Amino acid sequence: MDTPERRIVILGKTGVGKSSVANTIFGEEVFKTISSTKSVTSTCQAEIRSVNGRSITLVDTPGFFHTDKSEGVLKSEIIKYITECALGPHAFLIVLKVEKFTEHEEAVINKISQYFSEKVFNYATVLFTHGDQLNEAQTVEEYFHQTKRASDLVKKCGGRCHVIDNKHWKNNKQKEYRRNQFQLKELLKTIDKMVDENKESYYTKEMLQG
Numbered sequence: 001m002d003t004p005e006r007r008i009v010i011l012g013k014t015g016v017g018k019s020s021v022a023n024t025i026f027g028e029e030v031f032k033t034i035s036s037t038k039s040v041t042s043t044c045q046a047e048i049r050s051v052n053g054r055s056i057t058l059v060d061t062p063g064f065f066h067t068d069k070s071e072g073v074l075k076s077e078i079i080k081y082i083t084e085c086a087l088g089p090h091a092f093l094i095v096l097k098v099e100k101f102t103e104h105e106e107a108v109i110n111k112i113s114q115y116f117s118e119k120v121f122n123y124a125t126v127l128f129t130h131g132d133q134l135n136e137a138q139t140v141e142e143y144f145h146q147t148k149r150a151s152d153l154v155k156k157c158g159g160r161c162h163v164i165d166n167k168h169w170k171n172n173k174q175k176e177y178r179r180n181q182f183q184l185k186e187l188l189k190t191i192d193k194m195v196d197e198n199k200e201s202y203y204t205k206e207m208l209q210g
Contacts, residue, residue: 003050006191007057007088007202009081012095013108014063017129020166021095022058024180025051025187031060044081052188059089064108075115079208088203091191092116092124094153098133098140098163101147109153119207121156122198125190131165131178139177160194162187 010018019031026049046059061078082088094112096105112120128140140163144150154161162183169180176182 005055008091009059009089098130101150124157125160128163131163132168
């Protein structure tokens with residue numbers, strides 16, 4: 001039986017932990033990270049690893065509102081993977097922090113829509129980081145339903161939403177929901193289901209124009 005292949009592009013504003021998310025998924029330090037609001041990733045970086053029986057390609061992208069890049073340069077870097085590769089991504093991870101959903105987060109979602117067209121949301125899953133900020137026993141669904149804009153985004157993405165904590169949820173002794181290992185298994189299941197629903201199609205450069 002062939003190993004399923006999944007090509008995943010990680011999107012989000014600078015400082016939400018995109019590179020850390022990629023490292024958490026791979027279970028090793030592949031992408032460079034620092035604790036700072038200054039963006040580390042300045043160009044797209046793609047790496048391939050085997051994860052839970054799947055061949056996963058993760059593409060880490062420069063953050064929206066990058067500290068050192070103009071919007072034109074940023075856009076060209078982010079869409080380069082799609083336009084230069086023969087096969088586009090199966091999935092996009094829209095990474096947000098568990099924090100107040102402000103106009104800044106709304107601006108990021110608008111940029112994603114502008115860059116990739118509304119069709120991107122058919123291939124997207126929302127992934128919240130900093131899950132330790134959830135209240136005791138609170139689920140991520142309970143969290144995002146508190147904010148209409150966050151709830152609307154998840155609805156756009158077909159209800160696909162998960163949460164991890166790159167720092168605090170590595171301990172396997174924690175409750176199952178608050179363990180990265182559990183959440184990542186569920187995330188990959190969600191992506192598999194989405195790929196099935198999309199009939200194994202992937203996002204193409206023709207979709208950029210809407």
